[in-house]
Amino acid sequence: MSQTADFLDVLVNFPFLTEGAEAPKMVRVSASVFSKNVGHFHDVALTQPVTVTRNGRDRTVTISAEEYHRLKRRDRQVMSLDDFTQDDLAAILALVPDRAPMDGDELPV
Numbered sequence: 001m002s003q004t005a006d007f008l009d010v011l012v013n014f015p016f017l018t019e020g021a022e023a024p025k026m027v028r029v030s031a032s033v034f035s036k037n038v039g040h041f042h043d044v045a046l047t048q049p050v051t052v053t054r055n056g057r058d059r060t061v062t063i064s065a066e067e068y069h070r071l072k073r074r075d076r077q078v079m080s081l082d083d084f085t086q087d088d089l090a091a092i093l094a095l096v097p098d099r100a101p102m103d104g105d106e107l108p109v
Contacts, residue, residue: 026049026051027048027049028050028051028058029053030052031052031059034050049061
């Protein structure tokens with residue numbers, strides 16, 4: 001497929017070009033098409049992820065800064081036991097059952 005055909009294929013699949021169409025989950029575009037139309041795909045990335053491929057394989061994903069920051073906020077913070085107070089540890093231990101249920105155990109009704 002030529003670069004022009006790749007670009008046209010991406011454009012044809014955009015919802016604003018076909019009335020009533022649902023937005024695609026993610027746009028995939030080759031690196032060469034992306035590099036020739038960076039501004040356009042940066043605009044697209046404001047509303048949906050843009051996957052950039054190289055040799056037919058997913059290489060990178062461009063997302064909006066807002067989405068990036070949202071994902072970063074969801075990162076888990078790793079803590080050591082030293083970061084917990086005695087009250088924190090007591091609360092955690094109160095939630096842990098004495099033993100895990102085993103096959104054959106009767107479930108409470």
